[in-house]
Amino acid sequence: MAIPRRQFFRQMMIGAGTAATLPVIGKSAWSGNWRSLQFDAAPGTAIRLDSNENPYGPCSKGCETLKGMASSANRYPKHDYIDLAEAIAATHGVSRERVVLGCGSAENLRMAAACYLGPGKTLIMASPTFELIAQYAQNAGAQVIMVPLTRDHAHDLNAMLERAGTGQGVVYICNPNNPTGTVTPRADLEAFVRKLPSGYTVLMDEAYHHFVIGSGAAYTSFIDRPVESDQLIVTRTFSKIYGLAGMRIGYAVATPDTARRLMAQKVDWAMSLLAVRAAMAAWNDPDHVRNAATRNAGDRQEFYNQAKARGIPVIESQANFAMMDSGRPVEEVIDHFKRNNVLIGRPFPPYTSYARISFGTPPEMQEFWRVWDTMPARKSAA
Ligand SMILES: Cc1ncc(COP(=O)(O)O)c(C=O)c1O
Incomplete structure (x- = not known):
């Protein structure tokens, strides 16, 4: 049968x-060394x-844009940052100052670690999950606590809450989770964010957002239906579905105050003109x-x-x-x-x-x- x-x-x-x-x-x-991995x-x-x-390669419009760009390499990307942030903001229905561009999600994770982690602070993350931020936490002198996934391979939000105690720091949530590919339901995450002590910031990494298909997964992005909380940062990347991993570009969405704090940690002019223009072309290709x-x-x-x-x-x-x-x-x-x-x-x-x-x-x-x-x-x- x-x-x-x-x-x-x-x-x-x-x-x-x-x-x-x-x-x-x-x-x-965390006792690993990200770079050695x-x-x-x-x-x-x-x-x-x-x-x-x-x-399958970069998205075709991003690719076409890149091909024509060699002769612009002498120019700084001046208005390009603003144009891309505006385009992203318009799609997500938020104001431009809430969008933080970075050299891939990696830079946005690093900026968040620089803002919210340090000696006496704690990073709470799942095990296993995408571990890059653990390296940044360790560099900042923060403690790293890893909480096993549930039997369904979702984040164990109750255990994470328990481990948070009354401390301060960052909770990293990768949704869908790398490496399991599993999702943690939106409703559970909303309840979690409500209960989390005010000293914590939640970093919601949605690098694989676009691959979720169908509603059975109980997944909803935190960008498309934003939670108005200074405690929440959502990151996305152009590295995955857009095929621009080699360009190094991604973005975060947060409240204006949180976005300002993140921006203060950014390396000025770090994203190349090529990356920003390729991302813009990709963005305009739904x-x-x-x-x-x-x-x-x-x-x-x-x-x-x-x-x-x-x-x-x-x-x-x-x-x-x-x-x-x-x-x-x-x-x-x-x-x-x-x-x-x-x-x-x-x-x-x-x-x-x-x-x-x-x-x-x-x-x-x-x-x-x-x-x-x-x-x-x-x-x-x-
Ligand atoms: C969950 C997750 N977040 C972030 C990244 C890094 O993305 P980016 O290339 O945008 O730095 C990766 C890369 O594999 C990832 O799996």
Whole structure:
């Protein structure tokens, strides 16, 4: 008998039934080094399924704009910043002073850390999640507390609230979450923001916002229906769906007061004219976003289908990547793929057997599955 798709996924996806297989880390402090985790030497010919980029290239209008720009490189980007901030603000229905442009979300995360973290302050984040801000927190002398995701791979907001206590600092929420691709429901987040002590700022990272399709995910952006609170910053990036990761541009939306504080930490003239003009062209191309999201949903479904055919559990994702349970230490899988010229995501403890795969183009994914099928069987432990 055919199993309906939803039910199939409930069985396939790790959840309550298989939670025992998930390692539980407690309130561990961040002890990593972001830079040492990054940018493993990538041979130019490697298939790159490791950084959640857009494998199809930059959006075409951004690309066209860039091609014509070499002769403008002698000019500072003067009005371009304002034009882009205005365009973003108009789309989101907010005033321009609420939009903070940055060299990718990375710079906006760094600005937030510089404003709201320091000695005696705390960064609270999920485990696993996108860890860049932990490095900034550590640089600022703040304590980092990592709170395991729930069994559904959502942020454990109650536990985060408990850990916040009466302190001060930042709560980082990545929604959809990298590396799990899962979402934390909007209603839960709204209640969380209401209860959070006033000494905390919530940094809502919506880098993968555009890939969420359908309402079943209980996801709603905090930009499209803003919460008027000085305690809230929402970040977005041009690196993912727009395919402009190499350009380094993103933005944050906050209240005017919070945006002013962030801007005070910004390096002046840091974003290049090329980045800003490419982002502007991309912004004016909503068809690109729609088409890329639809294509990604198809790629995601094909990934599920291939995993299902091999009996591999996958965490259901709302992003342009997914985590699959390899049934072995993920380092072995990463090495196997690397030897075959395919780069996949790094380890994300405590999900020690899970590999994060960024979806590539169909030929790239064909190669991915071919390589997967050549992985040597594990020797039995007995
Ligand atoms: C959740 C999340 N936020 C931010 C970033 C960094 O984005 P950007 O390229 O805009 O700095 C990434 C990159 O992978 C990410 O996964």
